[in-house]
Amino acid sequence: MNQRITAGFLCLLLAAAPMLGGCEKDRGTGAGYLFSYTLDANPQSLDPQLATDEASLTVIGNLFSGLFRMDDTGNVVPDVAESYEISPDGCTYTVHMRKDNYWYSLGDARQEATRTDSEDAAKHAAPVTAADFVYAFQRLFDPQTDSPYRERFAALKNGQRIMDGELDCTQIGVDASDTYTVVFTLDRPDANFLSLLATTAAMPCNPSFFYGCKGRYGLDEDSVISNGAFYLRMWFYDPYGKENQIYMRRNALNSRAKQVYPSNLTFYIQDAQKAEQNFRDSLTDCLLTADSSYAASGKYTTLSYESVTYGLIFNPRHSQYSNASLRKALSLGARSADYAPMLGADTTEAFALVPPAVRMLGKEYRELVSQQSVQPAGQDAAVLYTQALDELGIASLESAQILVPAGLTDYAALHEIVRRWSDLFGFYIGIDPVDPETYAQRLQDGEYAIALYGTGSDYNSPAGALQQLLEQQGMLGMSEQTLRDVQAQLQEAAGVENLSGTLEHYRAAERLLLEDACFIPLFYKQEYLVFRPDNEDLAFDPFTGQVFFADAKHFE
Structure with a gap:
């Protein structure tokens, strides 16, 4: 029936x-x-x-x-x-x-x-x-x-x-x-x-x-x-x-x-x-979806928010890609200016962690704390890469593939990042799209070197978005020092009497996580309610x- x-x-x-x-x-x-x-x-x-x-x-x-x-x-x-x-x-x-x-x-x-x-x-x-x-x-x-x-x-x-x-x-x-x-x-x-x-x-x-x-x-x-x-x-x-x-x-x-x-x-x-x-x-x-084709068709009414930040994570148990210096070198090598023009209509470049859907004081959090203001001090990607090879005791890095969920978006921007890494560091990284069930299982089993990973928040607060990353510390390979320092900033923010007073603590927490390079933000992704x-x-x-x-x- x-x-x-x-x-x-x-x-x-x-x-x-x-x-x-x-x-x-x-x-x-x-x-x-x-x-x-x-x-x-x-x-x-x-x-x-x-x-x-x-x-x-x-x-x-x-x-x-x-x-x-x-x-x-x-x-x-x-x-x-x-x-x-x-x-x-x-x-x-x-x-x-x-x-x-x-x-x-x-x-x-x-x-x-x-x-x-x-x-x-x-x-x-x-x-x-x-x-x-x-x-x-x-x-x-x-x-x-x-x-x-x-x-x-x-x-x-x-x-x-x-x-x-x-x-x-x-x-x-x-x-x-x-x-x-x-x-x-x-x-x-x-x-x-x-x-x-x-x-x-x-x-x-x-x-x-x-x-x-x-x-x-x-x-x-x-x-x-x-x-x-x-x-x-x-x-x-x-x-x-x-x-x-x-x-x-x-x-x-x-x-x-x-x-x-x-x-x-x-x-x-x-x-x-x-x-x-x-x-x-x-x-x-109605339908809740990340598929932008419904919005693009013009047949439906859509509500949309950039509520998820997608970026690269590294297997903390991998013999080479778990190295902190290597992570930082790859982070510096993934310049948004290179790949931003290749992003699809449903994504925008991200070089910070908290997604634009988070709002405070009647504005998007990203208006109050700009992406530029949380960037760590500049370093040289090539110097860090050489340092990583010395720490690992190897002459060159082994090739790898980036685990990605198939159909999430057009991966032209990710291909551009990989191309730039090849030019900078002289090694090959491929892209391995798999169905969502296989993707989730391989993440759980640790069967990857690098993976595209999405993170957000389960309530409307920068603290929620940053805390969600802390809860994934083991999977992200975040250092214990970074964990303690970010927790301290969030505790300081929680003790402030008004929301405007929390901004500097959130800014500092975001910068600490970016300096650790346990998560390299690449793009914000739209989610749609379609009817x-x-x-x-x-x-x-x-x-x-x-x-x-x-x-x-x-x-x-």
């Missing part, structure tokens, strides 16, 4: 009560449409304090609302928050919440379907309160949760002591001063704290519902609750099946305060290749890969 027809049938079948909303379209406002999208994997968990994979984060982003969110210009704006104050010392954040945000789940929908009275549904719903955010942060720091995000919030009062096992997680510096006021107390100022409150990890958790799940929270449709635009109606996944999908419906209670335009969402759970086919066959409404012109106001986060549908409209 056609999947769009299946979803439409479900919409009719499930419209058992007025509370749940119907599938009627409002062609004047674009509301009432059933949007469809393909996830390239089954979500691992819909627990905001745990989820890390793109499929999970996309579903969570449409299920939950946090105190704050990022708008489309990269600024932090209130969501469940109504207003907030920050103390002069930057160590206390007092957040006043809206009183019209509600929890809703499949269990609530079932009760609504059987209720015979005509009372306002809000009278039966549980409001989201400050206690739900307090409990979320206690879970975040609970060692039993084992959240991958808690270190980001280490500036919270007692955060480090809890992580060191000295205090219980209930001692974390998050309190409810009244039903709708959350107070965050920090041990030290953190200029990124407001941005962190806009991330998935800071979403609320209803303790009563959590304990009622008996260890299955976030793992099936009966163990997921929503305070966002939609609630989860069905989650079906069979690893051997073809009709795997997640079906969501508009949270009509929350739509009263802030209109949710689609009536329903269907997420098909298939692979990346099927995602493209579904979009081309008009079975889905047909009859759809409007879809959005995506270029850092997490989340696609958001609450404001999406469809016109015929």
